[in-house]
Amino acid sequence: GAMKLSAYFDGACEPINPGGHAACGAVVKEGDEIRFQGSRYLGHGPAFSNNLAEYEGLVLALEWLYNSGRAGDRVEVYGDSRLVIKQMQGAWGVKGGLYVSAYRRARQLADDLLAHRLMRLTFHHILRTLNEEADALSTAPLTERGIHERVKRWRP
Numbered sequence: 179g180a181m182k183l184s185a186y187f188d189g190a191c192e193p194i195n196p197g198g199h200a201a202c203g204a205v206v207k208e209g210d211e212i213r214f215q216g217s218r219y220l221g222h223g224p225a226f227s228n229n230l231a232e233y234e235g236l237v238l239a240l241e242w243l244y245n246s247g248r249a250g251d252r253v254e255v256y257g258d259s260r261l262v263i264k265q266m267q268g269a270w271g272v273k274g275g276l277y278v279s280a281y282r283r284a285r286q287l288a289d290d291l292l293a294h295r296l297m298r299l300t301f302h303h304i305l306r307t308l309n310e311e312a313d314a315l316s317t318a319p320l321t322e323r324g325i326h327e328r329v330k331r332w333r334p
Contacts, residue, residue: 180250185239188312189231196227202235203315214242219319232259233280240287249295263303
């Protein structure tokens with residue numbers, strides 16, 4: 179039957195944004211049980227930005243949901259990117275930028291989930307401190323490549 183799922187996503191672009199190395203991560207949970215967790219290295223150079231990486235994190239979660247064969251679930255989607263959440267809620271417009279094609283993929287997947295899987299998605303903006311699992315997954319591919327230093331991220 180229909181269950182409630184929670185999906186968390188995050189993205190990173192380091193050591194500079196835009197133009198750095200980009201990666202993303204996502205987690206999908208059913209209650210406290212992790213159903214999916216993944217991360218993806220996206221590439222580097224002038225075509226990559228933090229906003230693009232955030233959207234790719236969302237796409238990672240939505241692709242898993244679409245391919246999971248599940249149907250009818252309510253999905254609460256959580257992210258610390260105000261831009262992504264507000265745009266997916268329809269509250270903010272999409273004018274342009276490096277992230278636009280990733281936004282279109284996320285929007286299409288969200289529409290397809292509703293149309294083909296009867297999944298209802300609700301988007302929530304959360305503080306970075308409440309998004310630690312997805313944050314860790316998003317920086318893991320950068321840490322592996324020696325780009326991300328934990329120390330650099332620390333803020334008093």
